Structures are given as C-alpha cells and as structure tokens.
C-alpha cells in the first residue's frame with residue numbers, strides 16, 4: 001500500500017483491495033451525515049460569515065441505503081485497523097445512532113463520545129427546536145490495547161489546577177472556530193466561497209491524532225475531503241493515507257499538502 005498518498009475512489013473498495021489488513025493504528029472518518037436538504041443559507045449573518053446548508057449529492061441517501069453504506073465502510077475500517085487500533089467517527093445527532101449501532105454490531109467497542117460545542121453554530125431559523133450547537137466524535141477500539149496519550153491531550157483543557165498544572169481532558173470540547181472553519185484555515189475559491197462544505201478544524205484532528213497515535217504511525221482517512229487529516233498528521237510527524245472519490249476535492253487536498261511543505265515529514 002502507498003503511504004502519504006491519496007487514493008481516488010470508493011473507500012470501502014479501496015480499504016478492501018489496497019490497504020494491508022490489520023495495519024492501521026488510527027482511522028479518522030468524517031463520513032456523509034445524510035443531512036443534505038434544501039440550499040438554505042443565511043448570507044447576511046453577522047456573527048461568523050455566511051452559513052450554507054450542506055446540499056451535496058454525496059451526502060444524500062435513501063435511509064436503508066445509508067444503513068447499508070455505513071455498515072460497509074465501518075466493516076472495511078475494522079478490516080484494516082490494527083488489533084490495538086482506534087477508529088474515530090464524526091457525526092451529529094442525525095447519524096450518531098446509526099454509527100454506534102453499526103460499529104457495535106460488527107464488534108467494535110465504544111470508548112468515548114467526544115462532544116464539541118460550536119459557539120458560532122448556525123442560528124435557529126425555525127425556532128421550533130433547541131438550537132443545534134454540538135457535533136460528536138465517537139471513538140471505537142478493536143481490543144483492549146488501544147493507545148491513549150493521556151498527558152499529551154491535557155493541554156487542550158484551558159482550565160488549570162490551583163498550582164497551574166494542566167487538568168485532565170474531559171470529553172467536552174469548546175472550539176470557537178466551529179462549525180464553520182474560518183479565517184486563513186478555510187480553503188476558499190476566488191469568489192471567497194468555501195470550496196468544501198464540511199472542512200473539519202485542524203484543532204480537532206490535532207487532538208485525535210495526539211491522543212491515539214504515536215510518531216511515525218499511519219493515520220488513515222477514508223473520507224479525505226480537503227485533506228485536513230493528512231495535513232495535521234504530517235505536522236505531528238505521523239504518516240497518512242487519504243481516500244476520496246471526488247477529483248476536485250483531491251486537487252484541493254494535494255495543493256494543501258504541497259503548499260505548506262515547510263511542515264515537512266512527507
């Protein structure tokens with residue numbers, strides 16, 4: 001299999017055919033949430049730039065097809081995961097039940113659900129529910145030998161003990177740049193519009209990669225998008241493998257991984 005490489009195609013097929021079984025210590029997966037709807041947006045929002053509801057073909061499934069798709073790619077992840085490996089899956093309340101049920105059904109154990117609070121979440125337009133302001137990352141393991149770098153992740157907790165020491169990190173994260181990655185980190189076209197609708201924050205990937213891998217380990221992302229996982233893995237001196245089926249997103253990821261090459265290790 002190729003390291004520090006983006007495979008083009010369907011992730012289930014590629015994991016089965018190209019990736020060595022039981023070889024990957026850490027997988028981060030940011031799959032379609034099956035959330036796409038109308039192209040509702042809030043162009044004049046003043047608290048963090050325009051909001052656009054995700055409206056993508058790759059994010060649109062019939063419910064039973066979504067269950068089938070979910071079982072296939074999580075099974076493929078299990079197939080390539082090292083016996084001591086970890087699988088982190090991002091989701092919202094719309095898909096968390098399906099993700100957890102499927103992963104447990106195929107024999108993975110749920111270690112934590114990390115909740116992140118999006119202080120710049122999309123405003124409540126209908127006013128018929130509590131305002132959605134969280135996303136989740138579910139952490140699954142294959143056996144009891146998982147990696148957890150307890151001390152390395154303490155620095156993500158802004159609170160300190162009375163004598164100034166870092167405190168243990170809880171499964172609740174308060175990231176101000178979410179849900180829309182903003183500023184220089186956001187990959188935009190010439191018109192200023194984001195080029196990928198669901199680019200994940202680098203800080204989230206830093207936390208996951210530091211927590212559940214060691215230097216030189218391979219981090220695989222089956223839904224690579226703009227390559228956030230590869231970019232952060234390289235910065236943290238890990239190897240990476242990306243899988244993405246959309247050629248335009250692959251181009252973005254390639255540029256991103258090349259442009260900032262002062263961060264080395266490829």
Ligand SMILES: C[S@@+](CC[C@H](N)C(=O)[O-])C[C@H]1O[C@@H](n2cnc3c(N)ncnc32)[C@H](O)[C@@H]1O
Pocket residue numbers: 009010011012030031032058196198199200201222223224225226227228229243244245246249
């Ligand atoms: C939620 S986005 C991931 C965004 C990424 N985390 C980032 O920071 O840019 C999901 C990505 O998976 C891709 N995708 C959807 N279905 C796929 C499949 N079956 N195999 C590989 N990639 C797929 C989509 O094109 C999309 O870019």
